[in-house]
Amino acid sequence: xxxxxxxxxxxxxxxxxxxxxxxxxxxxxxxxxxxxxxxxxxxxxxxxxxxxxxxxxxxxxxxxxxxxxxxxxxxxxxxxxxxxxxxxxxxxxxxxxxxxxxxxxxxxxxxxxxxxxxxxxxxxxxxxxxxxxxxxxxxxxxxxxxxxxxxxxxxxxxxxxxxxxxxxxxxxxxxxxxxxxxxxxxxxxxxxxxxxxxxxxxxxxxxxxxxxxxxxxxxxxxxxxxxxxxxxxxxxxxxxxxxxxxxxxxxxxxxxxxxxxxxxxxxxxxxxxxxxxxxxxxxxxxxxxxxxxxxxxxxxxxxxxxxxxxxxxxxxxxxxxxxxxxxxxxxxxxxxxxxxxxxxxxxxxxxxxxxxxxxxxxxxxxxxxxxxxxxxxxxxxxxxxxxxx
Amino acid sequence: xxxxxxxxxxxxxxxxxxxxxxxxxxxxxxxxxxxxxxxxxxxxxxxxxxxxxxxxxxxxxxxxxxxxxxxxxxxxxxxxxxxxxxxxxxxxxxxxxxxxxxxxxxxxxxxxxxxxxxxxxxxxxxxxxxxxxxxxxxxxxxxxxxxxxxxxxxxxxxxxxxxxxxxxxxxxxxxxxxxxxxxxxxxxxxxxxxxxxxxxxxxxxxxxxxxxxxxxxxxxxxxxxxxxxxxxxxxxxxxxxxxxxxxxxxxxxxxxxxxxxxxxxxxxxxxxxxxxxxxxxxxxxxxxxxx
Numbered sequence: 001x002x003x004x005x006x007x008x009x010x011x012x013x014x015x016x017x018x019x020x021x022x023x024x025x026x027x028x029x030x031x032x033x034x035x036x037x038x039x040x041x042x043x044x045x046x047x048x049x050x051x052x053x054x055x056x057x058x059x060x061x062x063x064x065x066x067x068x069x070x071x072x073x074x075x076x077x078x079x080x081x082x083x084x085x086x087x088x089x090x091x092x093x094x095x096x097x098x099x100x101x102x103x104x105x106x107x108x109x110x111x112x113x114x115x116x117x118x119x120x121x122x123x124x125x126x127x128x129x130x131x132x133x134x135x136x137x138x139x140x141x142x143x144x145x146x147x148x149x150x151x152x153x154x155x156x157x158x159x160x161x162x163x164x165x166x167x168x169x170x171x172x173x174x175x176x177x178x179x180x181x182x183x184x185x186x187x188x189x190x191x192x193x194x195x196x197x198x199x200x201x202x203x204x205x206x207x208x209x210x211x212x213x214x215x216x217x218x219x220x221x222x223x224x225x226x227x228x229x230x231x232x233x234x235x236x237x238x239x240x241x242x243x244x245x246x247x248x249x250x251x252x253x254x255x256x257x258x259x260x261x262x263x264x265x266x267x268x269x270x271x272x273x274x275x276x277x278x279x280x281x282x283x284x285x286x287x288x289x290x291x292x293x294x295x296x297x298x299x300x301x302x303x304x305x306x307x308x309x310x311x312x313x314x315x316x317x318x319x320x321x322x323x324x325x326x327x328x329x330x331x332x333x334x335x336x337x338x339x340x341x342x343x344x345x346x347x348x349x350x351x352x353x354x355x356x357x358x359x360x361x362x363x364x365x366x367x368x369x370x371x372x373x374x375x376x377x378x379x380x381x382x383x384x385x386x387x388x389x
Numbered sequence: 390x391x392x393x394x395x396x397x398x399x400x401x402x403x404x405x406x407x408x409x410x411x412x413x414x415x416x417x418x419x420x421x422x423x424x425x426x427x428x429x430x431x432x433x434x435x436x437x438x439x440x441x442x443x444x445x446x447x448x449x450x451x452x453x454x455x456x457x458x459x460x461x462x463x464x465x466x467x468x469x470x471x472x473x474x475x476x477x478x479x480x481x482x483x484x485x486x487x488x489x490x491x492x493x494x495x496x497x498x499x500x501x502x503x504x505x506x507x508x509x510x511x512x513x514x515x516x517x518x519x520x521x522x523x524x525x526x527x528x529x530x531x532x533x534x535x536x537x538x539x540x541x542x543x544x545x546x547x548x549x550x551x552x553x554x555x556x557x558x559x560x561x562x563x564x565x566x567x568x569x570x571x572x573x574x575x576x577x578x579x580x581x582x583x584x585x586x587x588x589x590x591x592x593x594x595x596x597x598x599x600x601x602x603x604x605x606x607x608x609x610x611x612x613x614x615x616x617x618x619x620x621x622x623x624x625x626x627x628x629x630x631x632x633x634x635x636x637x638x639x640x641x642x643x644x645x646x647x648x649x650x651x652x653x654x655x656x657x658x659x660x661x662x663x664x665x666x667x668x669x670x671x672x673x674x675x676x677x678x679x680x
Contacts, residue, residue: 252550255550256537256550257550257552259527259530262529263538266528266529267526267527269488269509269521270525270594271538272508272510272513273513273519274510274538275510275514275598276510276538277510278510281549
C-alpha cells in the first residue's frame, strides 16, 4: 500500500491502464446530453421568434389572424432585454452565490448612456427648438454640462455603455469583496448603492433630466426611431445579443472558471486554501454581469422610448432576482424562461386585472420558494440532480 | 608622483579590469562559498526546519488561544499534535494558513518565506495544504471536478477560462482517484459521498496541490476502522517527501503513526518527544491523558 501511495503522486502508471475508468471527463457527458435538449429547445425557440416575428409583423397584413401586432413586438423586445438581466443575475447569484439586489443600477446606467445619445439626436426638433435638450432649456442652462461632452458620438456612447457600468461595478466590487462582505450584508449594500444612485439621478442639478428622465426620442444614427423597420432592427439586435450572451455564459460556466465560481458558492474557504484568490474570480464575474445588464439597458431604452430613475428603484432590482429565482437558479435557461414567464404574466395581469398583479407576484414568489426551489426548470426536468446522480 | 605609486596604480587598474571581464553575477575568481542567494518566494529548507513558529500569541477578547507558542517542524517530518479541547490546535493551523493574524510572534515557511505577510491563497500557492476539521469539499461538483480544481496549475482567472486538461493531468487525477479509493465515484456529486469518503476526497485534493507541508485537522474523524488504517498508512508513506502535521484526538491512530508528538496545552507546548516518552510525562498525564 505504501509503495503504491508514493508512486501515485508522481504518476508512473501507464496512461492506457489509468485512463479507461475515467473515460468521461468532467462535466459528464450524460448530464450534458440531458440538458442539451432543453438548451437546444430554447435556443431554437429564440431563433424562431427572431425569424418569425419580423415576418408576421411586417409581411403578414394586419387583418390576418397571424399578424403580430406592434405591441407584441415591443413587449417581446422589452422582455428579451429583461432576460439578459436575468441571465446576468444568474451568473452572479445562481453560479457564484452572491445575491445582488442592485443590478438595476447597471441596467439604468447603460440605458442612460444610450438615452443621452438619443437626446442629442433630437437636435432642434424639441419643444423649445434649441440645440440643448428640452430639460436643460427648462432649467435655463446655457451650455452642455461636461459629462454630456461625449453624447454626440455614437461610438463613444457604445463605449460608455460598457465602461460606465463596468467601472462602477469594478470599484464597488473591489472594495466589497476585498473587505469580504458576504451574504445578506452584500445584498443590502447593493440595495443602498442603487438607491443612492437613484436619488442622485432624481436631482435636476446632476443633469440627467430629474425624475422625468429622458424621453421623446426622435431618431438613432439619424434614422427615425419610431418606424416599423427601425423597431424591428432593434428587436432583432436584442434577440441576437440575448443569444450571444447565452452562448457566452454557457462557455463561461462550462470552463474551469465556471467551476471555480461554483466552488466559491459551495465552500469559499476551501477555494482560498486551494490557492485561488476568490477576490479576482468574484470581481471578474461581477463586472461581466454588470456589463451585460448595462448592454441590456442600452437596448431597452430605444425600444421603450423612455429612461428615468425608477429603473434604479430597489424594487426594480429585486424583480430581476425574482425572474432568476422563478426560472431556476444555477441553470442558464431558467432565468430566460423566468423573465418571459413573469413579465408575460405581468403584462397580461396589468391589462386584465391590474390591481391583482402585485398579489400575484407575491404569491408566485412564495410558491416558488416553498414548492419549486429550483424554479420552472426544476419542474420541467423532474427529479433533482442529486437524486439521480 | 613616484614610480612605485604609478606601478601600484597600474596593478589596481589591471585587477579591476580583470574583475570587470569576469562579468557580473560570477564570484570574480573567488572560491565558491556556502552563502546562497535568497530567492524570494522559493522554499528554503537547507537549515532543516520547514516551519518555524516563534512566540506566537493570539488572543480573542482577552482569552489567549495561543500563548507564546514556539514550534519547529523539520522537512519531511510526520508530526502529531495532541492536546485537550481549547489547547489552540486549530488556532495554530489558522495562523499558519493565514486565516488568523497573530498579535505577536513570527511564522516562517522554510527560512525565507514570512507567512504573516501573505494571504490565504498565497500561502496555499507556496506549498502549504490544509484539511479542515469538518470535511470541506465542493458539494455540487463531481469528485473528478473537485480534484481537477485542486490540480497544481496556474490559478489566474484568464488561464482558468481557457483551461484544458492535458493527458498527463488526466493521468494524475486518475492515479489520485485510485489512491483515495474513489475511482468508481469519479462522476458522483461530492455532496453525496459518505463522511469518510469526503475526508479522503479532501486529502486527495490536498495532494493534488503538491504541497510541501500538509496540515491535517482531525483527518480520521468519522472514518471506519479500515479507512482509518488506510489513512495511517498513506500518511506514513507521504512523510519524507512531504512534511505532515496531524492534529488528532484518536489516540490509537496517533500511536500507530506517530514518531514525534507535541502536546499543546493552554496555547503553548507542554511536552514534545516520542510517543512513549510523552505518554509517561507526568505533566501530560495530569492535563490530558490521565483524565
